[in-house]
Amino acid sequence: MTHGQGDTSSPGGDPSSIPSAAPGASEITQWGRRIHGPTLPGKGIRCQRETPLTSDELEEVVEIIARGRLEHRSASLPERLKTRNWETVMAVMERLNERLAWPSAGWKIGAAAEEIRRAEGVPGPAPGLLSRKGVYESPARLPSSLFINYRCSECEFAFRMGADLPPRDAVYSEMEVAEAVESLLPALEIGDTVFDDWYGASGYQGSSMDNGGAAAFVHGAPIRDWRRFDLPNARIDLSLNGVYMKSGYGRAAMGNPLTSLTWMANWLRLRGKGLRVGEFVSTGTCTGHFFAAPGDRLDVDFGEIGNVVVIYE
Numbered sequence: 001m002t003h004g005q006g007d008t009s010s011p012g013g014d015p016s017s018i019p020s021a022a023p024g025a026s027e028i029t030q031w032g033r034r035i036h037g038p039t040l041p042g043k044g045i046r047c048q049r050e051t052p053l054t055s056d057e058l059e060e061v062v063e064i065i066a067r068g069r070l071e072h073r074s075a076s077l078p079e080r081l082k083t084r085n086w087e088t089v090m091a092v093m094e095r096l097n098e099r100l101a102w103p104s105a106g107w108k109i110g111a112a113a114e115e116i117r118r119a120e121g122v123p124g125p126a127p128g129l130l131s132r133k134g135v136y137e138s139p140a141r142l143p144s145s146l147f148i149n150y151r152c153s154e155c156e157f158a159f160r161m162g163a164d165l166p167p168r169d170a171v172y173s174e175m176e177v178a179e180a181v182e183s184l185l186p187a188l189e190i191g192d193t194v195f196d197d198w199y200g201a202s203g204y205q206g207s208s209m210d211n212g213g214a215a216a217f218v219h220g221a222p223i224r225d226w227r228r229f230d231l232p233n234a235r236i237d238l239s240l241n242g243v244y245m246k247s248g249y250g251r252a253a254m255g256n257p258l259t260s261l262t263w264m265a266n267w268l269r270l271r272g273k274g275l276r277v278g279e280f281v282s283t284g285t286c287t288g289h290f291f292a293a294p295g296d297r298l299d300v301d302f303g304e305i306g307n308v309v310v311i312y313e
Helices: 055-071 086-100 114-120 174-179 257-269
Strands: 104-110 126-131 135-137 140-142 152-161 181-191 214-219 235-240 243-249 280-282 297-301 307-312
Touching: 055 086, 086 126, 104 152, 104 214, 104 257, 126 214, 135 140, 140 214, 152 235, 152 257, 174 181, 174 257, 181 280, 181 297, 181 307, 214 280, 214 307
Parallel strands: 104 280, 135 214, 140 307
Antiparallel strands: 104 126, 152 181, 152 280, 181 214, 235 243, 235 297, 297 307
């Protein structure tokens, strides 16, 4: 690694490690630029409803989010449609993706890190589909057309599947899942949502409903002999516009990115779905959230595993 500062096991890094010389430092925290809305991480006010949505209400929520996505604009839910019922949240996410029917390149896993579960107030990890139109190879210039409100940048380890993991009754083991992997890739998964105030929307799990917030996915060069790496202790350094920001480790993703990938295979299995050869799975942020703006450049250093460079247009 090229950076020696901010060596911390926390996936989001130490806010005191943000250099005072960083551009716009007074507006940059461990969560990136203060452009995620007025609500701070973990401070979202929970909506009162915890009961499931009816089928008609669910379709209404799906249509509101879908119109925002299709018309590239913000959207909002009336209070009567907000709920923290987790099965409903997952059902909205799945139905939304059926409604949009955008070609998929695989999956991303949100809230794999305990830090993010606390910030979002979610009971567990939350998946989202990766759209083919949002997949780029590093170095990448990402057009503004990919995003509606945010560029929530998450440094992650991703895998590409070399074999199918179809639905079945038996639980997939980590060993079986590892055998199905073609390659490991350093990656940056970028989140967005139609809802204003990112952490305010956590009161009703807005980003989880909105396809887990999945917007774009940038990956580095694939590594086929990936088992030689100690992924839980693999370090990632994130820099903004040439200035070091923070670090994280692979263990932030459920203790091991392979554990996270296995979780994804079994989440799909329980729903009669599976992972398919050629699909990517981005296994969850190891550096927490980092909100960037148009004009920003992010350099992500994964050491021997590679690097990812993104410029936001």
